[in-house]
Amino acid sequence: MNGASVVRDVSDDGVFARRALRSARAGIVSLALAALTAATFGPWFERWTATALSLAALLVSGVGIFWGYRASQDRGQRDSRDGRTLRIGAALCIAGASSSLYLLGALSVMTIPVLSIAVAAFVTLLVSRVGEPSGQGVVE
Numbered sequence: 822m823n824g825a826s827v828v829r830d831v832s833d834d835g836v837f838a839r840r841a842l843r844s845a846r847a848g849i850v851s852l853a854l855a856a857l858t859a860a861t862f863g864p865w866f867e868r869w870t871a872t873a874l875s876l877a878a879l880l881v882s883g884v885g886i887f888w889g890y891r892a893s894q895d896r897g898q899r900d901s902r903d904g905r906t907l908r909i910g911a912a913l914c915i916a917g918a919s920s921s922l923y924l925l926g927a928l929s930v931m932t933i934p935v936l937s938i939a940v941a942a943f944v945t946l947l948v949s950r951v952g953e954p955s956g957q958g959v960v961e
Contacts, residue, residue, distance in 0.1 A: 840892030841907040847885025848913020854878035855920040875921040882918035885910060 858874040861867065889911045
């Protein structure tokens with residue numbers, strides 16, 4: 822190993838690439854844990870094992886999203902390959918978190934309240950904006 826490759830590996834580009842790759846690996850592990858959770862459903866179903874695997878998938882997803890966020894903050898201009906790895910890692914982490922939330926039953930329970938709160942906020946925003954002048958054509 823020559824000195825130039827050591828310097829290149831220690832640079833900011835290497836840190837960004839490693840963090841982007843960590844995010845992708847965490848997404849893969851999160852999806853694997855969610856799949857393993859789904860595999861525990863069956864004749865030998867153990868509730869605590871499924872819950873622990875789902876929570877582990879959520880934890881790994883959160884760590885992967887954190888690593889992806891830190892990698893995205895490292896550099897403004899990214900190499901297209903590393904940026905693609907970062908986006909794939911984020912998508913895998915979100916998919917792993919969503920699937921484990923679904924397997925826990927939390928996603929279906931949270932959907933109705935979140936949608937009702939979003940609709941109420943949107944309607945409140947619309948109603949509050951109805952009486953305001955747009956600022957164009959107002960003569961005082």
